[in-house]
Amino acid sequence: MIKRIFTLVAAIALLAACETASTTDSSATGSTTSVATSGTSTASSTTAATTSDEAADPAEVMKKEFTKVGTTVLFDFDSSQLSDYARRVLDRQAAFLKAEPAARIILGGHADERGTREYNLALGERRAAAARDYLVAKGVNAARIRIISYGKERPAAVGSNEAAWRLNRRAESMLN
């Protein structure tokens, strides 16, 4: 149980980091909002009660909803084994994709910096493929998922320490 909570906290930190990373012009307001969003997602996953305020761009709404499901799964060092926690995140992603039959995702595979560039590209691909295979096994059409490996090129967390490396060994789903 303690371990699970820790993973959840890590995932939240990660979400914040990802959001910052993907914002093209990371203005201060932009990153604050995304942190707030991931904050709500904790609330939603524990209390299952959220209200989305205004109906904005439907694509943005869908993105927000998908973020709540959990977009990122983490891996052990040099491993592409899905943990129980990762499987639950992917279960929710599969359910989301079944409920939104038009949605397609890009699954990015990543590695920490403690490996060589080319091997890490292969490792990132293996992680993305592991997550994709799980979604497909849960009934998602493989044609809706594109995988891409970034190796160690796009860390979610900056820093040369175990905490950052842990967050960077990941497969990250994004709505396409």
Next chain:
Amino acid sequence: MMTGKLSITGKLSRTGELSMIGFDNQSLKRLMARLFICLIALGLASNANAQSQRLYVTEGQIEPIPVAIADFTGLDGVPSDVGRQIAQIISDDLVSSGLFLSIDSAAFIAPPASPDVQPTFANWTPLGAKGLLIGSAFLDNDGALQVEFALWDVVSQRSLTEGGGSADPAGLRRIAHQIADFVYEEFTGDTGYFDTQIVYVSESGPQNRRIKRLAFMDQDGHNHKFLTTGNDLVLTPRFSPTASEIAYLNYFNDEPNVYLLDVITGRTERLGSFPGMSFAPRFGPDGTKLIMSLAEDGRTDIFEMELATQTITQLTRSPSIDTSPSYSPDGQYIVFNSDRGGSQQLYTMRSDGSGVRRISFGEGRYATPVWSPRGDIIAFTKMYRGEFFIGVMNVDGSGERLLARGFLVEAPTWAPNGRVLMYFKQQPVSDTGEGGDTHLYRIDITGFNERRVVTPADASDPAWSPLLQ
């Protein structure tokens, strides 16, 4: 005395011509042979150390050869501007190898005569000079650069080599590098490597959104230019055997794939289209083939591509990660890294994919093997107990020697003479994104003379060109 062309002479295709006259000199060859035996002995000594203590990083000691390099003179017999530049470039090249010491010209007893007059050796022996390089360089009435040089063995008081030629002034640095190569060859017995270029990845921006561009420069860092804009992520450039093309990984349209870049025209071409990602390219020794990895469905295998037809042949078939392939210089073998045995290790196979054999058995993980242009050893990256190392081993995996270490050192590439390695070093990054400095370094394969290669911005993934044509 015998006259004749030296091996890499006179092919300044783009900028000019430099022709050479070489002189055979038995006594010097013997001297060189002795020096060489001395170098080999040093190498063996450090090798023995490495075996008794696995993580010993070799640090060889070599007595540099003192040479006097006089400013090249103009028609009036006094040093010319171009002559000073040429002498400086030659001196910098030779000193950078760690094998030479350039005697300060302030110590010269008398200015040297013109290159066609025998020097007064009594003026040079007291300085301890083993070699004396003198030359002339000036711009003629048509604006062409005219260069002549003569290299003397001060000890035996004999001419070693001399030559000259004319060139476009824009080729001044190349002419100087070629002369430095001739000096290097006469005194070490090895082929020179100064008339070469480096392609690498220039890095800028925050750690999580790094902008990476292909960049290109002479081996001494001059004539730097960018080859890509930075709009697309690019990685792992590698030269073709003629240095006219570069194979690299390009994320254009978010589809990572191996591309070819024509250095002269700047044209790029995607090499084939695959269901998965293609990466880790390296040319075969004759330039007609390229090996790379294709990743699909979580497995990465090695494929060979016939460049003329873009047909591919699969060389490895395993559910593991097989990547970073590199041909032996005769094209008969391939070394690569694979995790098929559970952890990342080095393997060799014949270039048709048969006869796979694990060669690395030391502690830790092994990666990025690159076959030496001499064929006898393989350079690699090793990861052990949280540190990274650059090392070399024999092609059967014996005789491992570690040359450089750091928080992250990676991606060795060979100078064309197999004597010097270049790689990159990355410093750790703090939580706030400070640090992470990433620079190119080079080191003599005996493990001494590690030097930073200066680049305008952070730099990684170097590839050393062959000697230019």
